[in-house]
Amino acid sequence: MRRDGGEGLSARPGPVTRFRVRRVSGSAVRDRRDDLATEEPLEIRLLAAGGDARTVAITMRTPGADFELAAGFLHGEGIVGPGGIAAIGYCTDEDLDPEARYNTVTVRLTAPELPDMTAVQRNFLTSSACGVCGTASLDALRDRCPAPALRPPVAVSAATLYALPDRLREAQGVFGRTGGLHAAGLFTPEGAPVAVREDVGRHNAVDKLVGWALMGGTLPLDRHVLLVSGRVSYEIMQKAASAGIQIVCAVSAPSSLAVDLAREFGVTLVGFLRDERFNVYACPERIDVEREPSISVAPPP
Numbered sequence: 001m002r003r004d005g006g007e008g009l010s011a012r013p014g015p016v017t018r019f020r021v022r023r024v025s026g027s028a029v030r031d032r033r034d035d036l037a038t039e040e041p042l043e044i045r046l047l048a049a050g051g052d053a054r055t056v057a058i059t060m061r062t063p064g065a066d067f068e069l070a071a072g073f074l075h076g077e078g079i080v081g082p083g084g085i086a087a088i089g090y091c092t093d094e095d096l097d098p099e100a101r102y103n104t105v106t107v108r109l110t111a112p113e114l115p116d117m118t119a120v121q122r123n124f125l126t127s128s129a130c131g132v133c134g135t136a137s138l139d140a141l142r143d144r145c146p147a148p149a150l151r152p153p154v155a156v157s158a159a160t161l162y163a164l165p166d167r168l169r170e171a172q173g174v175f176g177r178t179g180g181l182h183a184a185g186l187f188t189p190e191g192a193p194v195a196v197r198e199d200v201g202r203h204n205a206v207d208k209l210v211g212w213a214l215m216g217g218t219l220p221l222d223r224h225v226l227l228v229s230g231r232v233s234y235e236i237m238q239k240a241a242s243a244g245i246q247i248v249c250a251v252s253a254p255s256s257l258a259v260d261l262a263r264e265f266g267v268t269l270v271g272f273l274r275d276e277r278f279n280v281y282a283c284p285e286r287i288d289v290e291r292e293p294s295i296s297v298a299p300p301p
Contacts, residue, residue, distance in 0.1 A: 220244025
């Protein structure tokens, strides 16, 4: 796959924006500069090999890994699969405001025609807070996801899971500057970090990881553990399942729909992973827990 346009161009927005703020602590007042996580819209356009074009999504995101975000989003929606993308680049239309060009990504498809978007049945105007509603996509997801019995066996120890939140936090460079970003990380079953992405939206961070794998030719991710910094909602489980991920962990709670989806598609779902404890909401058989030995107490004479 070719990457057009070069994501390293200096004119594009960065993940951090600096503001002047007034800090008040008790009776002390001080003006200073503060780093905030950048939030800007990203328009995702499709361009078929035959020349037809269409905007399919506008999402609020933190700039950075924009091509991965676009690829991961399209994969999670079932619009493209491995080999379906010919190239990705920023838009260079002359009628587009120069500042908006780095907020518009064009995905060139290998197919001669655009896919039938009516089958997706989505509202593609999204926000960084909620993602895209996935209630109409279950049938399509069932078609794309292999049955649990067909997946390679994978297991992870509780001790490995305990270490993942700290390893994710260590890789969150922009969070360290701003304190205002979510993260998603891929790890091996032994706990080694594979890739970490940050964004103002949890679902965007997951899309960036899936897009990274899609563009690198490493899908499915059925030998990886996904950890997200926050709660797990339906759309995150949908993206994970479509990428073949078998173990999904979160430092906070899952939603009821996320649990339903995990149980239906055979995905191990772990929540409240912190301080060396967690809850398992679905498919606990993939987690190896060394149980404490029971102690028998003799009854009093």
